[in-house]
Amino acid sequence: MKVVIVEDELAASENLTYLLKKLNPNIEILAVLDSVRSSVEYFSAPNDAELVFMDIHLADGLSFEIFDKVKITKPVIFTTAYDQYALKAFKVNSIDYLLKPVDEDELGKALTQFEVQSQTDASSNIQMEGLLNLIKANNKTYKTTYLVSYRDQLIPIKTSSIAYLYIDSGIVKGITKDNKSYTLDKKLEDIENELDPSCFYRVNRQLIVHKDAIANIKYYFNGKLILNVLPVFKEQIVVSKAKSKAFKKWINS
Structure with missing residues (x-):
């Protein structure tokens, strides 16, 4: 040979x-x-x-x-x-x-x-x-910056500065770690594919969260989880029982 x-x-x-x-x-x-x-x-x-x-x-x-x-x-x-x-x-x-x-x-x-x-x-x-x-x-390269419209200007937002992204009345909004809100002209599904999965996780249909934004995790009924994030999100963030095991593994990685 x-x-x-x-x-x-x-x-x-x-x-x-x-x-x-x-x-x-x-x-x-x-x-x-x-x-x-x-x-x-x-x-x-x-x-x-x-x-x-x-x-x-x-x-x-x-x-x-x-x-x-x-x-x-x-x-x-x-x-x-x-x-x-x-x-x-x-x-x-x-x-x-x-x-x-x-x-x-x-x-x-x-x-x-x-x-x-x-x-x-x-x-x-x-x-x-x-x-x-x-x-x-x-070895895929992931998105590092989003160019977003803010008032009468375009602003580059680093993905590392984003705490979480969510759907609000059909519009995707990103909240930065300093609690500023920006609108992204994209679908949440497309954004999910562009972000580094070691840093971002789609916890449910409405929200993608950055690992650094998670303050704590609480057990909920039927094997579900509740996330508390910073900046504080206006609604309760629930991770389903089906996703809870994979989510905990991601957090612990």
Whole structure:
């Protein structure tokens, strides 16, 4: 088996090489590449690689940038430091990955899975497309500023300054942490997709709240929750029983 390693950490590439040789002495390491640039150069030319091990984070960018510039048709096993939530998403799409530092048993399982999947090139291509979409989604850029109308002028409002956004008579309003109100000419659904989910959470149909604006949480009947926010909201904010578990997990993240 002929292998190419894309890894910018010397210790990590040496450890992976050692483990691969230990598991299969017949494995040949064709190249160790340490950047997006060197990887594009290598895969732009004919090569004999049968399997590629690729770190997601490289010194000069993210590895998915390689696929934007050159076509790689061989199966790829990613090494990553992503959290377990992201890793589970990869697994749902039948994607091979290894959590750093690479474990010998996990590496052996990944090699076995490669041998099985190599029987169908089509599935490998589908899996690759699925992983790239997931990586891009996890590296999505989020809105940092909204340009809003205020009296006779336009004002840039930083999303980090927004305490919460809500629907008032069909109009979306944003309340900043210093208790100023602005109207946003957008649907709440669109705003939800534009905001960083690690900071903002849509607690119900009417309201999206910033984590920093939550003063406390009270238990309500039937497993619901009541949020108290600052600045104080004019109505009671209720998180449904169906959402309460996910909401508490988000707060605790």
